[in-house]
Amino acid sequence: MSDDLFAGTEAAARFVEVALPVPLRRRFTYRVPAGTPLPPVGSRVAVPFSGRKLVGVVLGHPEAAPEGVKRIKSVAGLIERDPVFEPELLQFLLEAADYYLHPVGDVLRAAAPALPTEALRALRQGGFLEDGEALAGPVVATRTELFARPAATPEGRVGASQQVVLALVAERGEVSVGELRAHVKDARGVVRRLAERGLLTVEEREVPTDPFFSQPVAPDRPPEPTDAQREAIERLTRALDEGASTHLLHGVTGSGKTEVYLRVIAEARARGRGALLLVPEIALTPQLVHRFRARFGDGIAVLHSALTQTQRALAWRGLRRGELHLAVGARSALFAPVQNLGVIVVDEEHDPSFKQEEGFRYHARDMAILRAHRAGAVCVLGSATPSIETRFRADREQVALSVLPSRATARSLPDVELVDLKRHGPGPSGHPLITGPLHRALERCLADQGQAILFLNRRGFAPSLRCEMCGEVAECPACSVSLTEHRRAQVLRCHYCDYRTAITPTCPSCGLRGLTPIGTGTEGLEDVLANVFAPAKVARLDRDTAAGGRAVESVLDRLRRGEIDVLVGTQMVTKGHDIPGVTLVGVILADQSLAFPDFRASERTFQLLSQVAGRAGRGEREGKVVLQTFQPTHPAIACAKHHDYGRFFQAELEARRELEYAPFGRLVAVRVDAGDERRAQEAADRLAERARAHPAARAGVVSILGPAPAPIARLRARFRFRLMLRSPQRRALRAVARALADRIDEGLGSARAHVDVDPVSML
Numbered sequence: 001m002s003d004d005l006f007a008g009t010e011a012a013a014r015f016v017e018v019a020l021p022v023p024l025r026r027r028f029t030y031r032v033p034a035g036t037p038l039p040p041v042g043s044r045v046a047v048p049f050s051g052r053k054l055v056g057v058v059l060g061h062p063e064a065a066p067e068g069v070k071r072i073k074s075v076a077g078l079i080e081r082d083p084v085f086e087p088e089l090l091q092f093l094l095e096a097a098d099y100y101l102h103p104v105g106d107v108l109r110a111a112a113p114a115l116p117t118e119a120l121r122a123l124r125q126g127g128f129l130e131d132g133e134a135l136a137g138p139v140v141a142t143r144t145e146l147f148a149r150p151a152a153t154p155e156g157r158v159g160a161s162q163q164v165v166l167a168l169v170a171e172r173g174e175v176s177v178g179e180l181r182a183h184v185k186d187a188r189g190v191v192r193r194l195a196e197r198g199l200l201t202v203e204e205r206e207v208p209t210d211p212f213f214s215q216p217v218a219p220d221r222p223p224e225p226t227d228a229q230r231e232a233i234e235r236l237t238r239a240l241d242e243g244a245s246t247h248l249l250h251g252v253t254g255s256g257k258t259e260v261y262l263r264v265i266a267e268a269r270a271r272g273r274g275a276l277l278l279v280p281e282i283a284l285t286p287q288l289v290h291r292f293r294a295r296f297g298d299g300i301a302v303l304h305s306a307l308t309q310t311q312r313a314l315a316w317r318g319l320r321r322g323e324l325h326l327a328v329g330a331r332s333a334l335f336a337p338v339q340n341l342g343v344i345v346v347d348e349e350h351d352p353s354f355k356q357e358e359g360f361r362y363h364a365r366d367m368a369i370l371r372a373h374r375a376g377a378v379c380v381l382g383s384a385t386p387s388i389e390t391r392f393r394a395d396r397e398q399v400a401l402s403v404l405p406s407r408a409t410a411r412s413l414p415d416v417e418l419v420d421l422k423r424h425g426p427g428p429s430g431h432p433l434i435t436g437p438l439h440r441a442l443e444r445c446l447a448d449q450g451q452a453i454l455f456l457n458r459r460g461f462a463p464s465l466r467c468e469m470c471g472e473v474a475e476c477p478a479c480s481v482s483l484t485e486h487r488r489a490q491v492l493r494c495h496y497c498d499y500r501t502a503i504t505p506t507c508p509s510c511g512l513r514g515l516t517p518i519g520t521g522t523e524g525l526e527d528v529l530a531n532v533f534a535p536a537k538v539a540r541l542d543r544d545t546a547a548g549g550r551a552v553e554s555v556l557d558r559l560r561r562g563e564i565d566v567l568v569g570t571q572m573v574t575k576g577h578d579i580p581g582v583t584l585v586g587v588i589l590a591d592q593s594l595a596f597p598d599f600r601a602s603e604r605t606f607q608l609l610s611q612v613a614g615r616a617g618r619g620e621r622e623g624k625v626v627l628q629t630f631q632p633t634h635p636a637i638a639c640a641k642h643h644d645y646g647r648f649f650q651a652e653l654e655a656r657r658e659l660e661y662a663p664f665g666r667l668v669a670v671r672v673d674a675g676d677e678r679r680a681q682e683a684a685d686r687l688a689e690r691a692r693a694h695p696a697a698r699a700g701v702v703s704i705l706g707p708a709p710a711p712i713a714r715l716r717a718r719f720r721f722r723l724m725l726r727s728p729q730r731r732a733l734r735a736v737a738r739a740l741a742d743r744i745d746e747g748l749g750s751a752r753a754h755v756d757v758d759p760v761s762m763l
């Protein structure tokens with residue numbers, strides 16, 4: 001390893017402060033042996049830790065060892081030469097860790113790309129990684145791709161293909177040969193000849209092999225913005241030059257929010273700045289990636305769970321080196337090392353999947369605001385149904401507001417018909433969830449060659465099974481939830497721990513008779529529809545049918561090509577799909593999400609219903625929505641019928657004000673679990689005692705609610721209790737939460753506990 005990288009630091013301190021992936025909210029000091037270069041801040045090192053070797057991140061170079069520590073261990077090896085985290089990103093991650101009271105080492109591990117395989121192997125075998133350089137290169141072979149950039153304007157004659165290539169390259173700045181193949185024959189040859197004439201420069205680079213890039217995409221022609229879009233674009237463009245700011249782009253479904261994102265990101269690029277686009281579920285948004293590739297070409301890092309570790313590491317490196325300027329992905333893309341960040345877009349900012357629900361429990365939308373703020377970037381929160389918190393802040397002018405009030409195309413929002421399930425029984429099919437009005441709407445839709453999307457938020461054939469003789473319900477042995485029947489797979493499954501068991505011919509409890517399915521899931525509904533509406537082609541989209549990005553894309557492609565007439569599915573069908581042939585959307589049971597033990601249940605329901613309704617009538621023909629419910633007068637449902645966000649927002653805000661819920665109060669959840677119920681309860685009691693003894697609680701500034709058994713009282717064979725801290729005062733709330741985090745660090749015997757700041761899930 002060359003020494004010049006570390007020149008000038010040799011004489012300085014010989015200690016490093018390291019963050020380790022251990023469940024302790026503290027940092028550790030190690031000595032750097034003489035002769036080893038001082039690892040820079042933000043780089044990874046291997047260190048000995050209680051008999052193991054761990055990989056940590058260097059946070060600083062203290063002058064001296066901490067007082068009172070007798071023997072300081074030495075760093076075992078350096079992992080990489082260049083810091084994996086640059087200072088700005090590292091600083092942001094430290095702040096995020098602090099905000100969520102989460103161990104910083106775990107945050108850094110969650111954010112960094114996986115280590116090269118060789119590094120891990122060497123670590124496992126107890127080897128020393130003296131030479132980080134050998135491990136910093138690409139880990140597994142990748143595809144290389146030729147990129148062309150403009151070099152000079154032609155003086156002589158150029159052929160037709162050459163002209164096309166030159167025009168594209170001039171327009172984009174850089175185009176891959178793979179993309180050019182969509183436009184000209186023998187793209188490589190054309191590019192080579194142009195390069196020989198000095199009209200292009202070419203560069204061979206590694207690119208990730210990736211399902212999102214398997215098909216070439218033709219460049220699009222940006223549409224002329226509508227007046228509302230133009231106003232939003234201009235405002236956001238101005239903001240790019242004015243330092244950090246947060247904006248809510250509140251636009252109804254189909255109003256052209258994506259077009260605004262594209263334009264703003266293009267403006268950022270024109271200023272040499274990078275961009276980050278966060279979406280709720282990247283696997284569900286192949287179409288969105290498509291649109292970004294059509295506008296910006298393939299120089300995009302698409303971060304999704306199907307990437308191999310190598311692909312992820314390459315994407316990280318491409319961004320880190322400034323070769324890629326745009327990262328697109330779900331919540332964890334928040335940590336992508338985009339250089340010179342100009343804009344972060346959070347699409348569907350209200351979506352609960354931006355909240356990570358295990359380990360480092362962060363909210364990507366909230367942290368996007370923080371990251372943009374620290375980077376002097378513009379944060380754009382887009383939604384048709386903004387979260388109550390975000391819209392509240394916009395109304396108070398803490399967040400700038402741009403509104404797109406109508407659809408970008410001439411289409412109006414679809415008409416919504418409410419079907420009261422208390423009054424409407426089964427239609428001609430005899431199935432209780434296919435009422436007469438829904439049945440007729442489906443018939444009409446199919447007769448008009450339209451397509452339908454039916455939303456039912458329950459997977460499987462039937463959500464539970466009961467014995468009609470003894471009343472026993474089939475339950476998961478490890479969780480306090482009922483097992484779902486999956487008839488195709490011939491199993492009963494727990495949707496929480498994935499326990500599976502064969503369907504028994506008779507009740508396991510009394511043995512008298514077989515179990516009866518209770519209720520209907522997507523699989524059951526699919527079967528009924530295929531029978532009743534034959535020969536219509538019925539398909540299903542849920543987590544059982546979609547194992548990975550490609551499966552989702554193929555279902556959506558088939559739907560787009562008209563090969564599917566009726567698509568049945570869970571929440572997966574509600575997300576931003578833009579399928580022009582869909583003229584009917586049916587919501588089978590709107591009440592499901594209202595039944596959740598959660599103060600946001602009403603908000604979620606309104607958002608879900610608005611989202612799914614927005615899938616209808618995006619093409620030439622008017623859309624219609626049939627919404628079946630037991631509670632037609634509930635504000636979430638009545639307001640969704642009228643696409644009336646404003647009225648829903650006001651009603652919801654008043655309800656929250658009374659109960660001191662967000663945005664009026666803040667919450668911290670503390671969850672405790674143990675294999676033994678009594679131990680879990682005791683640990684929860686101990687934490688509650690500590691919380692109640694805190695001055696902020698004694699003064700009544702912070703309310704301590706509970707402990708109480710969690711809504712799912714037993715999960716994966718552990719008993720769960722929950723304690724809530726609530727306060728309108730952030731500082732006071734944090735002080736109590738921190739005291740509990742410290743108490744948790746002291747240990748709770750066999751019980752485990754974690755702190756969840758701004759919890760989203762109430763489970």
Ligand code: ADP
Pocket residue numbers: 223224225226229251252253254255256257258259260408409576578
């Ligand atoms: P949203 O993200 O708000 O749901 P999209 O950006 O997907 O909306 O736009 C909905 C549809 O309208 C898309 O088919 C898009 O191509 C089209 N569209 C967007 N902006 C315009 C425009 N200015 N002129 C014409 N069509 C547009």
Ligand code: ZN
Pocket residue numbers: 476477478479494495496497498499716
């Ligand atoms: Zn289970």
